[in-house]
Amino acid sequence: MAVQQTGGEAQQDAEVRELAERLAGGDLRAVARAISLVEDGTPLGWGLLDRLYPRTGRAQRLGVTGPPGSGKSTLVNALAQTLRERGERVAILAVDPTSPFSGGAILGDRVRMTAATRDPDLFVRSMASRGNLGGVSSATYEASEILEAAGYDRILIETVGVGQSELEIVELADTVALVLVPESGDAVQVMKAGIMEVADLFVINKYDREGGDRLVRELQLAMELSDWRRGGAWAPPICTTVATRGEGVREALDAAERHFAHLRGEHQRLTQVRAQKMQRRLRMLLNRVLLRHAWRDARIEDQLEAALARIAAREISPYRWVQEVLQSWRRQGEEQDG
């Protein structure tokens, strides 16, 4: 976009190019580095995402969400193993937006798992909110694009709970599996919590425990009563698993496959749905970038500091101050670009 490239930009382009090549060659350390760059919101990461974008769009993103203690990690590991047995290259992104610290624990389990298998075609990463500029969800989506560009066919995205984060699991994934356990409470509670809507399939994990059958029946009834139909008439199947023993995992995966096939098959529904999600993502990305640039370029933090005393003394109103900052930023832009 710049007419003349600065030395810094040229160097960055070279770095982006090199990293992109290593990624395409399956270099795991390059993948890890690239994800760290997007997590940190660096210009290098941004440049890399731009370069890799043409190589995205083919992979399936399977989201696995549910309450704490529902055995999501175990299920995701089991799904990943099953996919590996089918010869697919698999990546796991584990997100815990509520606590960057508990993410460490998840990662601990996962590191052991990965170390045990030493499988280069199973990539595992815990996503934590390092920077304060983006959200962890946005970085997770960007990480999934890097993984796609690095040739992973299937990306499993694990999140705790639903909602809360700026981009929800529905925005991150093509297919969402909602994991419940017999102890989750009855289906009415699940419906009240407003989390049924996100499910493309239900997985009742720890199905060997008391109350599993009851929960299945209640979910079926609840779906019938609410005349459960989403666009395209997809009725979310209810799968039952005991992930620790691998029971039902294959069937759950097949259900996810059927949903993805349904999205692909039906009048290009996948294309439509992805375009809607992209539109929401563009708005969010753009707003984040606009605000970041404005705050930095107009030194708003400094201006804010100076304004507070004047505003408290009623020398200037908050409303006039905001207008002045807006204008000062636009003049700033003029000087830089002109």
Added chain:
Amino acid sequence: MAVQQTGGEAQQDAEVRELAERLAGGDLRAVARAISLVEDGTPLGWGLLDRLYPRTGRAQRLGVTGPPGSGKSTLVNALAQTLRERGERVAILAVDPTSPFSGGAILGDRVRMTAATRDPDLFVRSMASRGNLGGVSSATYEASEILEAAGYDRILIETVGVGQSELEIVELADTVALVLVPESGDAVQVMKAGIMEVADLFVINKYDREGGDRLVRELQLAMELSDWRRGGAWAPPICTTVATRGEGVREALDAAERHFAHLRGEHQRLTQVRAQKMQRRLRMLLNRVLLRHAWRDARIEDQLEAALARIAAREISPYRWVQEVLQSWRRQGEEQDG
């Protein structure tokens, strides 16, 4: 700020001046019109807020929040009547951020109440999220500034629940009364919900019902156990009321008065706390204005529409598109200002 005023600006200034004068003269229709202007996010409303700002800062904002069904509206009405008996000019702002529709019902009750009293010194308004640009909470704060400028000494702000909205009740009010009822559940649940922190005082309403004493004891115990102390060592008192019969309302009001006196008395704590809240408010206001101007000036909605197909076809990445929009807006600013 503009060196030369346009005709539209001069006319707007005249309108702002006239409305401000009518406000100062206690014209209720001018107050109602002004609040509608800020609710709708109009430039006229913004200009008015700027003009009125020097006349703000003296009134006390008392927030009343709590779960649905806790009798907040009845309590607020009773508090307002008590304040009126003490000769104060009182305004009530009722906010329901979760549902703009149920706000209508609240207003219905209130309109009847106001009509019955025909008291020009009791102003009542239900705040609903009309526009999509600001949040209802921000408009509520702005409405409270208009009411201050119109000479209301006390502004009662009623919200349903806690959290959720972009500016919480804590940001809107100097003193927050958290209303609970014996049926609210035990104190442990209240603590878990993270709403105890907002309370400067607790009001157990419907205290004549079973379980009132138990809830009071549990709250006391919970505060002791959690070593409850906020900055300034204010321990939230627990008041008990039966608002429908006016019981305990005077005492609850006195507790709110003590809290406000505490804020005023202690090393200018009120000034500090308000400055902190103003800082957060400035950030929010500024971000809202920056984004609104950017979207409008750079016709981002149109650009977005055009970009989606190109992005889906991988002709351009979301990342490059965002950069291009950023630059196009800044060039736009240059043309307008230069």
